[in-house]
Amino acid sequence: MAADKAIGPIRRSFAPWNDPKARPFIEFRNVTKRFGDFTAVDHLSLGIYEREFFALLGPSGCGKTTLMRMIAGFEEPTEGHVLLDGQDLVGVPPYRRPTNMMFQSYALFPHMSVWDNIAFGLKQDKMPKPEIAARVEEMLALVKLGPFARRKPHQLSGGQKQRVALARSLAKKPKVLLLDEPLGALDKKLREETQFELTDLQMKLGMTFIIVTHDQEEAMTVADRIAVMDHGKIVQVATPAEIYELPNSRYVADFIGDINLIEGRLAPAAGNGARLECAGTGATVETSQPVEAAPGSEAWFAIRPEKVTIGLEPPADPTKNALKGTVWDIGYLGDVSIYHVRLATGATVKATIANRTRLVERPITWEDEVWLSWSRDGGVVLTR
Incomplete structure (x- = not known):
């Protein structure tokens, strides 16, 4: 299902959320959804744009699937409004909405062939x-399943079943395709391949895709923007790069990828940057990032392990943005090795080294005394 042309230039230029004149295609306006005493979605507002591949990301029970089901019409908001292309969807039954939903289980009819599974909804509409x-x-040509048209689901692999479910969801040409953990049943390698196929397909069709997932890598790979959710609220909405590099809170920083969170207090800093004194690690952190908080305020320095340099020799200035410790543990992950370094204070900081050559002998190994260091713009200061 690969695209005929590279989609990178298109994805780079697609950013309607930065256009003040652009109107969201799907809008949640102050939506709340309660199930008895439990609030699944809590006074949430959100805009999703036409032709956007949007991801709802969060742990189980955060409200992401409930949001999707309200778009599909399987749930109605307790308060607020859901709009699609300017139309209020409250009271509109699922079969009258220009949406279709692909479920994690695929829900294929076992007694029907691939051809008949795809045709089922069209026959129901009396086409x-x-x-x-x-x-x-x-649809068969689109998902490259022409030779399998007469097979039954039990004669297909997991990836082929996923494509049948996708073709069936697209057959009625909905304006919005809703994907509820669509790749969860696939093995890791096939899941990664299918992620790129989904983005190619979405760009080719020019449709709006909304995916619910708890898989960070999946959301980062497929989505134009990600909404990170927690307890029925949206914590941050941004592009994958912004979510990863510029998280707005400890929750987002810790949820997305691997991170070192170093607690400290803001100290007076020269210039526009920030300075943290971190008693727990003994570090003095200086950044180029301005922070709107008073000296003495509690803050956290968040830095990814791949942005921490590890070496046997001290950096040029070991008094700031540097720490000394002992290699406590090493995780070999194939492409990278992750080092857990124990500091004199008892805290642990992680650093990653890319394995650029075949691993015969480690230049840095267990119980070595090492220095960790990072640049002024290597991390981000968080105040919440």
Whole structure:
């Protein structure tokens, strides 16, 4: 299902959320959803744009699937409004909404062939038989399953079943495709391949895709923007790069990828940057990032392990943005090795080294005394 042309230039230029004149295609306006005494979605407002691949990311029970089900019409908001292309969806039944949903289980009919599974919704809509045949053949070609048209689901691999479910969801040409953990049943390698196929397909069709997932890498790979959720609220909405490099809170920083969170207090700093004195690690952190908080305020310095340099020799200035410790443990992950360095204070900081050559002998190994260091713009200061 690979695209005929590279989609990178298109994805780089696609950013309607930065255009003050652009109107969201899907809007949640102060939406709350309660199930008895439990609040699944709490006074949430959100805009999703046409042709956007949008990800709802968060742990189980955070409200992401409830949001998607309100778009599909399987749930109605307790308060607030959900709009699609300017139309209020409250009271509109699922079968009258220009949406379709692909479930994690795929929900294929086991007694029907691939062809008939794809055609099922079209037959329910009483589409003329010649049009059904043409549409099914179009979908089979789209997902590269033409030779498997007469097979039953039990004769297919997991990846092929996933493509059948995708083709069936797309057959009715909805304006919005809702994907509820669509790749969860696939093995890791196939899941990674399918992620790129999904983005290629979404760009080719020019449709709005919304995916619910708890897999950070999946959201980072497929989405134009990600909404990170927690307890029914959206904590941050941004592009994958912004979510990873510029998290707005400890929750987002800790949820996305691996991170070192170093607690400290803000100290007076020269210039526009920030300075933290971190008693727990003994570090003095200086950044180029301005922080709107008074000296003495509690703050955290968040830095990714791959942005921490590890070496046997001290850096040029060991008094700031540097720490000394002992290698406590090493994790070999194939492409990288992650070092857990124990400091004199008892705290542990992680650093990553790319394995650029075949691993015969480690230049840095267990119980070595090492220095950790980072640049002024290597991390971000968080105040919440």
